[in-house]
Amino acid sequence: MSAYLLRRIGTSIIVLIGISIFMYLLLHSVFPSPARIALGLRANQAQIDAFNKEHGFDRPVFEQYLTYINGLVHGNLGYSYAENQTVASLFQERLARSIYLSGISLIFAIAIAIPLGIFQAVRRNSLGDNVATSAAFILYSMPSFFLGLILIQVFALSFPILGFEASQSTSIWTVIGDWHDMLLPILTLTLITVANFSRYMRSSSIDVLAQDYIKVARAKGLPERLVLSRHMVRNASLPMVTLIGLFLPALLAGNLVTETLFNYPGLGLLFFNSLGKEDYPVLLAYTLIGAVFVVLGNFVADIALTVADPRIRLA
């Protein structure tokens, strides 16, 4: 077990180093320096060169990379000239809101997907199962913004029950309390996530139902609901552990499309705005941190699965 853990950590570190180099080189080649943004469009070459020299953008790429990583490790994520703030403070403003949106969608999605998957497996090929499978199929063939638009049309425009723009409040507590505005973005994210999760939940539940210990439990005379709640839920939920670990990057990087659609001032919308403004420091910090969280999410998913499933541990 600890050998596996060490190997996993080693792999993750190699991947982290590799991905940071790749992402830095990629972004550096696309946006070599923020001089144009900082000095304005009418700056001449001499001013740009002076700016580059002053802020170290004319050094060899690898040296810039090392300086940047050094800064990153010490909490200095760079400075955004377009927003006139440090990147770290920009992230900090929006972190709580993004975590809230993605987090609550994840919780709802798990709460719906697990019972739904089990129901689909137990009532396999019934009308309910077929309806749910078709709905899930349509949902994951759909771009998430289209689902959002349909929900906006139905719940905010045709029958004005909910708001079509997410809460703009800067206080996280106001945002949490504002169901009228937040329900649609949360619903959009939740439905898309449920569509993905329930496929895996369904097939894993079908696998578990075929196991011998379920037969034994039923043969013992255990009421069906106890069979399901005591034996099935825990065993069928194992792939969810992996899926949640893979969801971690979305949780922290902010859900880009949903936030843009509903104009929710989170990390995703920050990325979108920075892209339009070519705000290179924000984009660089964003993609690097996003990549770090993908690696972390994979690692956590692997470790959690090993912890949750003794069969892997003892194999």
Added chain:
Amino acid sequence: MAAPNASLPPLDITRAPEGGEVGAVQSGWRLALREFVRNRLAVTGVGILLFFVVFCFLGPYFYHTNLLTVSLINAHDPPGAGHPLGADVNGFDVLGELMKGGQAALEVGFFAAFVAITIGALVGAVAGLAGGIVDTVLMRIVDIFLSIPFLFVVLILAAKYGASVLSLSLVIGGFSWQVPARLVRGEVLTIRERDFVLAARTAGTGSWRLIRKHLLPNSLGVMIVNVTFQVADAILAVAYIGFLGFGLHYPNLDWGDMISDGVGYMQDGYWWLIYPVGVCIVLTVMALNFIGDALRDSLDVRLRRR
């Protein structure tokens, strides 16, 4: 003693000795095709896909619209006389735009999938065949690319370089090759232990020829399934990129672009700017997913037992 073979009738493999018919020997591909055709969803999917190909590429020859000259007098016409699906903000006919956007979506979808499978198959085959340090290094590279947050990087590159079908395909394909690489590597690892590969090697076949003639053709099943899903994912990716505003622009257009233009007019009730496009995207991706699922079921013998 008479010659032992003289009295025996010639061997007839189409008849069993006890009587009754013996079916003709069928190759694996034939069997897979029969399995595929029996799947109604798959046939529906193929039908929908063919419909869209014909609609998008041949449609403009029969249904002429002007998508270049702005005509504000027609702006936002609801579906009616001259425009079966209405007109958009510039007076362009929505049905004509659907055709043109569909061309872009399908072109990018298939080309991106082609790029992804080409890179992926090469990397996977080389890694699987070579083994050892080459395999480890290549798989670490695959891990690195798998950890790249796809949408963010693709958006950044599309924002800078993405104004054409070619660059969009390269960008999307260039970050989608990791899964086919893993799949092909897995297949190659199995295939290279087989006797015909050992025979070929003994005969002195070089590595590249081995990959080209033996390893890749036998991994074709896995590759075909993956390509189908790649096209579906690429079409979705183009939709996302277009919706966020970094796709094709005037005089070209794509489906995501159409939706992003239409979103601003939702409150005015101009539904024809959004829903027809969205339905087209969903139908195309669904069709490809049906086909991919059916291909996976028919080409993967293990799953057939369920």
